[in-house]
Amino acid sequence: MSVSARAAEAKASVEMVTSFFESMGDVASDPEALDFTFGNPHEMPLPGLTSAMSAQLEPRSVDWFAYKSSQRLAQEAVSAGLRAELGMDFEPDDIAMTQGAFGAISLALAMLADAGDEVVIPVPGWFCYPPMLHAANLAPVGAALDPVTFDLDIDAIAWAITPRTRLVIVNSPANPTGRVYPREAWDALAAVLEEASRTHGRRIWLVSDEPYRRIRFDGIDFASPAASYPWSVIVYSYGKVLLAPGQRLGYLALSPLLPSEERAELRSACMPVQLAIGWGFPNALMQYSAPALESVSIDIAELTRKRDRMHDALTRAGYALTRPEGTFYLWGRAPGGDGAAFCRELAAHGVYLMPGTMFDQPAHFRISLTATMEMIERALPTLVAAPEGS
Numbered sequence: 001m002s003v004s005a006r007a008a009e010a011k012a013s014v015e016m017v018t019s020f021f022e023s024m025g026d027v028a029s030d031p032e033a034l035d036f037t038f039g040n041p042h043e044m045p046l047p048g049l050t051s052a053m054s055a056q057l058e059p060r061s062v063d064w065f066a067y068k069s070s071q072r073l074a075q076e077a078v079s080a081g082l083r084a085e086l087g088m089d090f091e092p093d094d095i096a097m098t099q100g101a102f103g104a105i106s107l108a109l110a111m112l113a114d115a116g117d118e119v120v121i122p123v124p125g126w127f128c129y130p131p132m133l134h135a136a137n138l139a140p141v142g143a144a145l146d147p148v149t150f151d152l153d154i155d156a157i158a159w160a161i162t163p164r165t166r167l168v169i170v171n172s173p174a175n176p177t178g179r180v181y182p183r184e185a186w187d188a189l190a191a192v193l194e195e196a197s198r199t200h201g202r203r204i205w206l207v208s209d210e211p212y213r214r215i216r217f218d219g220i221d222f223a224s225p226a227a228s229y230p231w232s233v234i235v236y237s238y239g240k241v242l243l244a245p246g247q248r249l250g251y252l253a254l255s256p257l258l259p260s261e262e263r264a265e266l267r268s269a270c271m272p273v274q275l276a277i278g279w280g281f282p283n284a285l286m287q288y289s290a291p292a293l294e295s296v297s298i299d300i301a302e303l304t305r306k307r308d309r310m311h312d313a314l315t316r317a318g319y320a321l322t323r324p325e326g327t328f329y330l331w332g333r334a335p336g337g338d339g340a341a342f343c344r345e346l347a348a349h350g351v352y353l354m355p356g357t358m359f360d361q362p363a364h365f366r367i368s369l370t371a372t373m374e375m376i377e378r379a380l381p382t383l384v385a386a387p388e389g390s
């Protein structure tokens with residue numbers, strides 16, 4: 001075998017997703033296909049995104065497109081945004097600009113974990129955690145969410161922790177379930193992590209994956225675990241709120257509650273570690289655009305209408321669905337209990353959903369609400385008829 005063992009493991013753990021992605025190749029080129037699979041845009045990009053980038057395109061100095069590590073203006077805009085949003089004392093030096101949440105997670109793994117360490121991840125959870133962990137020589141350990149409500153199961157996380165655990169990854173608003181977890185859940189988790197760190201004589205770090213933080217419904221509050229547990233890093237992406245995941249802008253933010261010595265150590269590690277993992281900074285243009293992009297967003301009112309239309313019509317038709325509190329995903333149980341068979345059946349009628357097998361939940365499916373309202377209206381007759389046929 002030519003590829004490394006960790007590359008082979010990464011490949012194997014994401015095989016289901018890559019083959020599904022490849023199978024969607026033809027669908028992308030079919031204008032009639034009703035594609036509710038990946039969280040990709042189905043409308044022209046936001047004008048606010050285009051104008052922010054256009055305003056920075058013309059070089060203003062010879063080094064406009066030189067090598068750029070985290071840019072001060074971007075760090076300042078992010079820390080000011082986080083202060084306003086989370087009410088915590090973030091400073092520009094707590095921010096490392098990255099290529100989306102993917103880049104921020106890679107940075108967190110490189111900065112905090114050693115080969116062979118275990119990392120606790122939620123199940124169901126984002127399908128890229130296991131391959132990213134394998135590629136970093138780390139071992140994913142799943143901790144199940146509550147099987148009905150998909151609430152955080154603190155006992156399951158406590159059970160998953162061993163002396164080799166170095167990191168716990170949490171995700172709120174959560175992909176694929178759309179759940180947003182309250183402050184009390186994070187306080188309970190913080191108590192478990194503090195206790196386990198003490199028991200094993202080794203600090204367990206928390207990675208709070210928050211790329212959907214600004215995509216919430218019905219005015220539900222957001223609480224970051226970084227406010228409950230000082231040894232937290234926040235990872236964020238603008239790819240979701242701008243619905244432009246190809247533009248690769250995000251950041252890692254250190255919790256301002258970190259004890260000052262550790263905060264200083266991590267601050268000074270970010271830049272060299274980002275260099276070491278392959279110049280893991282966003283490109284110059286995206287960093288210059290970051291201050292303007294802080295206030296650009298997809299239309300949350302329209303997204304709420306799409307959620308309500310889809311959720312209410314499917315619930316009336318007999319589906320068991322989680323009503324998302326955030327994200328742009330709808331998560332449900334397949335009529336008949338076989339998510340893959342259900343998705344295949346719908347695909348034969350031109351409606352494409354993501355089977356729950358991608359998230360280790362074979363009875364479920366996920367719908368991306370990044371589709372247009374027009375696509376939703378066209379798909380609903382097929383979706384509404386499906387439970388009757390099962």
Ligand SMILES: Cc1ncc(COP(=O)(O)O)c(C=O)c1O
Nearest residue numbers: 100101102126171175209237239
């Ligand atoms: C939970 C979660 N984390 C991280 C990411 C990565 O985001 P990005 O591609 O914008 O870096 C995604 C993207 O789907 C996600 O769903």
